Amino acid sequence: MAKTPAASTPDAAAEQPSGPGKNRPTPTRAEQEAARKRPLVGDSKEARKRARSELAAQREKARIGMAAGEERYLPLRDKGPQRRFVRDFVDGGWHLGELVMPLMVVVILLSLVPNTAVTFYAFVGLWVYILFVIGDMIITSVRVKKAAREQFGETRVEKGLGWYAAMRSIQMRFMRLPKPQVRRGGRPI
Template sequence: MFRRRDEASSAATALAEQDEKTPRDPQAKKGRPTPKRSEAEASRRTRVTVPKDRKEAARQSRERMRSEREKQRTALLEGDERALPARDKGPVRRFARDFVDSRWSLAEFFLPYAVVVLVLSIVKVPALQLLSTLLFVVFFVLVILDFARLGLGLRKALRERFPNENTRGAVPYGLMRTLQMRRLRLPKPKVKRGERP
């Protein structure tokens, strides 16, 4: 009595194993019994590798993010196109960078000038404070005019160079690059001033 059941169950498992090994028609039925919930959960548990400790998982996540940031930082310093962040990738963005880096602009001197004006405004001489404020307003207007000149030139050059490509966002990208001093720009400038991009 017990023997027959054992033989029948072993025969059923042998058939199930044989069915799993043979390739099946994708439109045919699955050809094997549905696993029990406990078996399905057990197989799912063994597949997913979750760290047992939250601290360990957080540490692994931090290390992974740190390595990705370091890879992007080296790419920005060296100009490696493959590892650049998404905002800096592509020929359109490279052209916008080269266009901006090949020209002089007032905007790159904005931050140092703002520091000088801030120092002059702290001085307790009212005439000097008024003069520094007026100079700052004049410089700010000149930077806006320079932005307009550079933006229009970049937009025209992008239309000529890349007529069928999406150049959306390239002009603001180039203008934001002009606000940084040339020495501090990332990715590093590849063209010298006066060169054609």
């Protein structure tokens, strides 16, 4: 048998794979860092400014879309026809929970009065009102579930609609997101 010229030299034998392993020297840290470096896309000030303004425009469009109730801009918890039905159902009525925050501000102001009886009765009145709010939330939850069963069918009703309605009912109307799409006294579509 004749030896090939490449296999006869000791350097060539070292370059050929001889088993499991990488069969090459480990690159130095400087070589690894140099390999990772690449130019930034749009490195100029104008490009960064343009990208920032485009991102701001996209965010503004998404904010307006969410406030308007456009389905593609809504977070997952607000998506779907049943959630829209619940939002419209809650937004169409009056709820005691809407006045909790203003009432709490009044109680805080009354607690500054030096008369302890005024402070005591203000806090008692607040807690009684909160009990009524909880009752209103429970009633709203039951009514929403019943209306959703009638609207969408017994088996197709999503879980959590009652809780969703109760939480929306305690938010002040002007702070709700997505913004109310029906007037008070209106009914869901």
